[in-house]
Amino acid sequence: MNKIVIVGAVGGGATAAGQLRFYDPDVQIIVFDRDSTMSYAACGTPYVIGGVIEDEESIIMTDPKRFKKKRDIDVHMRHEVIAIDRAAKKVLVHNLETGEQFEESYDALILAPGGSAIVPKIEGLDTSKVFTLRNFEDMQKIDQFIKTAQPKNCVVSGGGFIGLEMAENLKNIGLDVSLVHRSPTIMSILDTDISLMIEKELALQDVKLITGTEIKKTEGKTIHLSNGIDIQADFIIMSVGLRPNTRLAMKAGLTIGETDGIQTNEFMQTNDPSIYAIGDASENFDMVTGDPKRVPLASPAHRQAFIAASHLTGNKVAKKGLLGTSVLKIFSLTAAMTGLNEKAIQDKNLAFATVTHTGNSNAGYYPDHSEITLKVHYDPQTRKILGAQCIGGKGVDKRIDVIVTAIYGGLTIDDLQALELCYAPPYSSPKDPINMVGYKALSK
Known part of the structure; x- marks a missing residue:
């Protein structure tokens, strides 16, 4: 294997690059990412906003210059891979800064494109201040808004991991927080009785929880809910879900599985054996049932990076499936x-x-x-x-x-x-x- 191209420079992509270099000192490794910050701890972003982590730079593990110097890996930020030519083994890259497009060849390709926050189509949403939290730049925008606009209240839409972590951190810095969730109970990955214990904690901490409803319409700071309740909020955190970034894979004819992720085998290979998929956008299988499963969390992404890098360097370590192990702090x-x-x-x-x-x-x-x-x-x-x-x-x-x-x-x-x-x-x-x-x- 002479040249490996990686799409994505955060958890899975950066880890795969580092693992490849560890196992093969000679292989050429090139990484492309459309964002401006590589290898940051995305899971730490709510705690930067909440002031628990005081230095935002501390969640950045490395940068392209250091990565090149330490590991001899070329990382190109603000570069988006827009097409894959599987027959010619080339990718088409768009430089988002200059507008230039160019081709890059590969012997193997690792896709770690992550996912994008889902923003529902809601009437009047463009009249309100709305944020999502999926990357370092999102975190900076929220943090800067809070520090400059000094808002007093907010609505968090979605009671999953990001929604609950944001509700806690925003409450901790003195905001009045309302949490709106479409399902009858929050944290759908938990059993109802366990979720209700979290809801009790939210009530004790004065987070206003409104379940069984969703944002129907917004008019500036007025948020109209589908159950007829109106809430006043200086801004909205939209955390209703994650959409895997599979467009590039779909255009290239790679198989998309039942969970909407890029289908992979036990070595993280797609239906094209020279292309691997890891992280939030990849679909693997459940360790308990063997059914298709997609787990957009950091630990599986890092494990998948190791498996792909090992396989590419001649050590066949098989993935034994996903459990979806996760933990949440809420007050x-x-x-x-x-x-x-x-x-x-x-x-x-x-x-x-x-x-x-x-x-x-x-x-x-x-x-x-x-x-x-x-x-x-x-x-x-x-x-x-x-x-x-x-x-x-x-x-x-x-x-x-x-x-x-x-x-x-x-x-x-x-x-x-x-x-x-x-x-x-x-x-x-x-x-x-x-x-x-x-x-x-x-x-x-």
Whole structure:
């Protein structure tokens, strides 16, 4: 392999480039990205806006000049790849600064184009101040607006990860926040009972939550909702979803899967074996069911980058599927999940049972402890773990991480009671909540 072109210079693309150089000191690597900032921690952007991260530059991992000097990789920002000639193995590149177009050949091509924020067609939306948060420039625009216009209130549309993180951070800097969500409950990847615990926390923190509705029309600072309620807001954060950037792949005749992502195999190859797809726009498969799955999160993108780079340099490490493991901080609560939730299990008509344990994160007599609820779904016949969720104060993430490891290693729900986990009063109990879930499942 002599020359590899990568489309996208953020999480997946930049990681793939770095991995390729690590495994092959001689291969030529060229990266193109239409934005102006490479390799930044997108997950940190809400916390820059909220003032938790004081230096916005700290979330930028590197820049083209440093990347070239350290890794001998050419990165061209503000360059958009607009076409792929698969037969000739060339891409057509548009320099967004100069307007120039040119061709670049490749032996292998990695697509890491990410996704774009969905902005619904809403009457009057152009009369209101509306922001999305998908890249570094979006973050800067929101931050600058808040600092110069000094708004007092806002509407966040969409109760997923970005919406909830923005609601928390905007509230923390003193804004009056209303969160509007179309579905009956927020965070659709969670079971309803877990979502309702988050809704209770939002109420305690004085975030006005309006579910079962959406923005129907706007007139400047007046936001008309579909349920007849009007809200006054100085600006809107639109976080209703992510659309995978697959236009380039579609034009090139690459297969788009059921989840609207670019379909890939276990090595992240598309239907053209010389073209790989990773990150938010790629579709792989579910580790539990084998069904098509797309997970637009950082950890899967980094793993996929490693798999593609390994395969290209002669080391065939297969992807074992996606679980969609994720964690969310919302004020004093942490919520985390992995695998299938109750709705997904029911939609797939799978037999399942559920065990739930509510207890302390660590010894109740120790001053620093909190209540956590751990909920695990499993197959009652095979005892295979199908998915899990946890919510509470401290220690939520480590419980889900143990469940992830158990699923990956093929452990059953019954095996959880036998795990010899860390114990000292500041950290757990002699019988950890993980063990308790296993004991409760055994009793069933």
